[in-house]
Amino acid sequence: MIYREAGDFKTSYTADNQTFPIRFDRTGYWVILIAAAFLVPFVITDYWASALLVPFLIYAIAALGLNILTGYCGQVSLGTGGFMAVGAYSAYKLMTAFPWMDMFTITILSGFITAAVGAAFGLPSLRIKGFYLAVATLAAQFFLVWMFNKVSWFYNYSASGQISAPERSVFGIVVTGPNTQAWAQYTFCLIFVVALAWVARNLTRGTVGRKWMAIRDMDIAAEIIGVNPLRAKLSAFAISSFFIGVSGSLFFTVYLGAVEVGEAFGIQKSFLVLFMVIIGGLGSIFGSFAGAAFLVLLPVVLKLVGVDLFGWPTDIVAHLNLVIVGGLIVFFLIVEPHGLAQLWRLTKEKLRLWPFPH
Amino acid sequence: MPDTLLFSMEVALNGLMAGVMYALVALGFVLIFKASGIFNYAQGVMALFAAMTLVGIQNGQVPFAHLINAIFGTKIHHFGWQVPALLAILLTVLVMAVFAWAVNRFVFSKLVNQEPIILFMATIGLAFFLEGVADLMWGSEIKTLDVGLPQGINTWIDETTLNAFGYGFFIDNLDIVATIIAALLVVGLVLFSQYTKQGRALRAVADDHQAALSVGISLNFIWVLVWSIAGFVALVAGIMWGAKSGVQFSLSLIALKALPVLMLGGFTSIPGAIVGGLIIGVGEKLFEFLIGQPYLGGATENWFAYVLALLFLVFRPQGLFGEKIIERV
Numbered sequence: 096m097i098y099r100e101a102g103d104f105k106t107s108y109t110a111d112n113q114t115f116p117i118r119f120d121r122t123g124y125w126v127i128l129i130a131a132a133f134l135v136p137f138v139i140t141d142y143w144a145s146a147l148l149v150p151f152l153i154y155a156i157a158a159l160g161l162n163i164l165t166g167y168c169g170q171v172s173l174g175t176g177g178f179m180a181v182g183a184y185s186a187y188k189l190m191t192a193f194p195w196m197d198m199f200t201i202t203i204l205s206g207f208i209t210a211a212v213g214a215a216f217g218l219p220s221l222r223i224k225g226f227y228l229a230v231a232t233l234a235a236q237f238f239l240v241w242m243f244n245k246v247s248w249f250y251n252y253s254a255s256g257q258i259s260a261p262e263r264s265v266f267g268i269v270v271t272g273p274n275t276q277a278w279a280q281y282t283f284c285l286i287f288v289v290a291l292a293w294v295a296r297n298l299t300r301g302t303v304g305r306k307w308m309a310i311r312d313m314d315i316a317a318e319i320i321g322v323n324p325l326r327a328k329l330s331a332f333a334i335s336s337f338f339i340g341v342s343g344s345l346f347f348t349v350y351l352g353a354v355e356v357g358e359a360f361g362i363q364k365s366f367l368v369l370f371m372v373i374i375g376g377l378g379s380i381f382g383s384f385a386g387a388a389f390l391v392l393l394p395v396v397l398k399l400v401g402v403d404l405f406g407w408p409t410d411i412v413a414h415l416n417l418v419i420v421g422g423l424i425v426f427f428l429i430v431e432p433h434g435l436a437q438l439w440r441l442t443k444e445k446l447r448l449w450p451f452p453h
Numbered sequence: 454m455p456d457t458l459l460f461s462m463e464v465a466l467n468g469l470m471a472g473v474m475y476a477l478v479a480l481g482f483v484l485i486f487k488a489s490g491i492f493n494y495a496q497g498v499m500a501l502f503a504a505m506t507l508v509g510i511q512n513g514q515v516p517f518a519h520l521i522n523a524i525f526g527t528k529i530h531h532f533g534w535q536v537p538a539l540l541a542i543l544l545t546v547l548v549m550a551v552f553a554w555a556v557n558r559f560v561f562s563k564l565v566n567q568e569p570i571i572l573f574m575a576t577i578g579l580a581f582f583l584e585g586v587a588d589l590m591w592g593s594e595i596k597t598l599d600v601g602l603p604q605g606i607n608t609w610i611d612e613t614t615l616n617a618f619g620y621g622f623f624i625d626n627l628d629i630v631a632t633i634i635a636a637l638l639v640v641g642l643v644l645f646s647q648y649t650k651q652g653r654a655l656r657a658v659a660d661d662h663q664a665a666l667s668v669g670i671s672l673n674f675i676w677v678l679v680w681s682i683a684g685f686v687a688l689v690a691g692i693m694w695g696a697k698s699g700v701q702f703s704l705s706l707i708a709l710k711a712l713p714v715l716m717l718g719g720f721t722s723i724p725g726a727i728v729g730g731l732i733i734g735v736g737e738k739l740f741e742f743l744i745g746q747p748y749l750g751g752a753t754e755n756w757f758a759y760v761l762a763l764l765f766l767v768f769r770p771q772g773l774f775g776e777k778i779i780e781r782v
Contacts, residue, residue, distance in 0.1 A: 428575045
């Protein structure tokens with residue numbers, strides 16, 4: 096009764112093409128957005144920010160980025176960790192070189208730097224396809240991590256090889272460094288998530304996104320109907336890397352504060368983000384959020400149940416986590432290759448007919 | 454002879470030996486890819502799992518002991534017997550065969566006709582699953598693997614080269630044994646696929662699934678067979694790597710090293726896997742010795758293989774021995 100398009104008359108093309116065609120969805124979207132922006136910052140505690148909300152928001156940006164590349168443009172990348180490292184290190188260099196710069200500028204600039212690096216590593220994608228490309232992106236992953244380890248200019252010649260974020264602020268509110276309030280961290284990330292999700296949604300349903308999808312479905316056919324594969328693939332690499340760079344930068348500056356490159360941005364990170372995209376749903380904006388939420392939540396829940404409730408040793412719970420994540424990936428690929436997003440879509444279809452399905 | 458040249462020769466020889474190890478892992482990949490079109494990312498974890506199972510059986514460890522202890526509060530860990538190496542290897546082969554059956558029954562038979570990239574991602578999931586199971590089953594601490602392979606410097610080579618060049622080459626006995634075993638394994642595989650009934654069926658399936666089905670070859674059986682053989686190859690690789698550097702998590706990372714090897718050699722070619730392995734092995738050791746250490750601060754082995762494969766692929770996308778990629782709309 097409530098979940099219907101009946102009675103909701105559209106009088107313009109703009110209204111007809113909107114993201115949420117059903118009024119219930121629209122209201123839900125605004126309620127969630129307003130709650131996230133004006134309610135959560137006042138009740139958030141340190142634990143909630145550092146264990147759940149901030150990592151969720153940051154991984155959501157990374158998953159959006161990888162989804163643009165893999166889900167929409169069909170180029171499998173295993174270099175996400177390396178590109179996140181580029182974002183983190185460019186943020187660090189910018190923060191230390193220009194102490195007067197505010198964090199918004201720094202984060203966006205580090206996104207652009209990562210976009211340039213990503214486009215450079217995307218060049219081989221014009222010749223190499225499928226698995227071969229997936230393996231070729233491993234070159235980016237390992238080379239970048241090695242470079243940030245070996246070239247001491249990147250970590251300002253510090254003895255430990257670590258980088259740590261100095262205190263920086265936005266409009267007088269501290270957002271990085273040890274003195275940051277939980278709500279400031281959260282709100283700063285939220286602004287980026289909302290803005291970037293809006294950008295991603297509108298890019299993927301416009302000309303650019305349609306070109307990407309044509310390339311994904313069959314690149315030779317796309318070329319024949321007039322899509323320039325060079326521009327389509329490189330723009331996908333650049334824009335996806337921009338997202339991933341922003342998330343890497345936030346991951347270092349806002350979330351962790353201090354980073355050792357091999358540990359924080361290793362190959363495991365690439366797989367984690369890839370899994371978020373698969374579990375959430377390839378080629379879906381909602382899926383990126385669902386996948387990120389799921390994989391951020393899973394270890395926390397397992398730890399609560401395993402360690403705190405049953406009193407099992409932490410290493411066993413960590414191994415169980417691996418088994419469950421691996422099993423879920425296989426399960427999703429068998430039962431629902433389009434991930435949580437597809438489940439959500441099916442639920443919505445059912446809801447529209449409820450309670451009289453016949 | 455100048456010293457650098459001698460050192461380089463020694464480094465190249467050691468690189469050849471390392472290349473054999475990569476080739477061993479790559480071989481398992483090629484077998485499965487040829488027969489079923491599945492790009493099996495889990496091959497490295499299979500090597501780890503096989504090696505851990507072997508050590509566990511040898512020492513009479515109780516499987517899932519930690520988990521059982523955690524749930525029931527018991528304190529079991531060992532059965533208290535030692536299993537001889539040969540019997541343990543046989544048992545491990547059996548375990549790998551059961552694993553092959555289970556993977557086909559519960560995962561890949563349900564994924565028939567999916568896109569290759571979906572299958573690839575399924576094997577990544579499988580790799581995580583198997584790694585977790587291996588750790589739960591046998592514990593995650595570093596184990597030493599000893600099945601009686603010779604180890605240490607080969608004194609004969611050391612003395613001969615000392616007499617000939619005035620500088621003794623350091624070659625590990627284990628590497629020599631690994632090379633011999635790898636060679637035997639390849640010869641065995643070639644003989645098997647050329648001269649036995651199952652081997653012929655296997656090649657038929659690799660050539661054309663539907664044609665093979667229509668002449669009465671059971672696809673299910675062949676896939677289980679191929680996964681079992683890949684499991685056996687993984688066990689051999691696991692024994693070699695395990696004896697060299699202990700059975701630990703990093704063993705599964707050699708799977709990643711096998712990927713550039715495959716790209717260089719071509720996914721569908723067994724000789725390609727061997728040659729690719731040797732090129733990568735020698736290449737990365739020589740690069741590290743001649744350029745990496747002196748000019749770039751070392752540890753270039755981490756990425757050299759990938760970058761080499763990347764540059765190579767730009768010029769020849771199907772690899773050295775791969776079948777030419779023909780695309781149609």
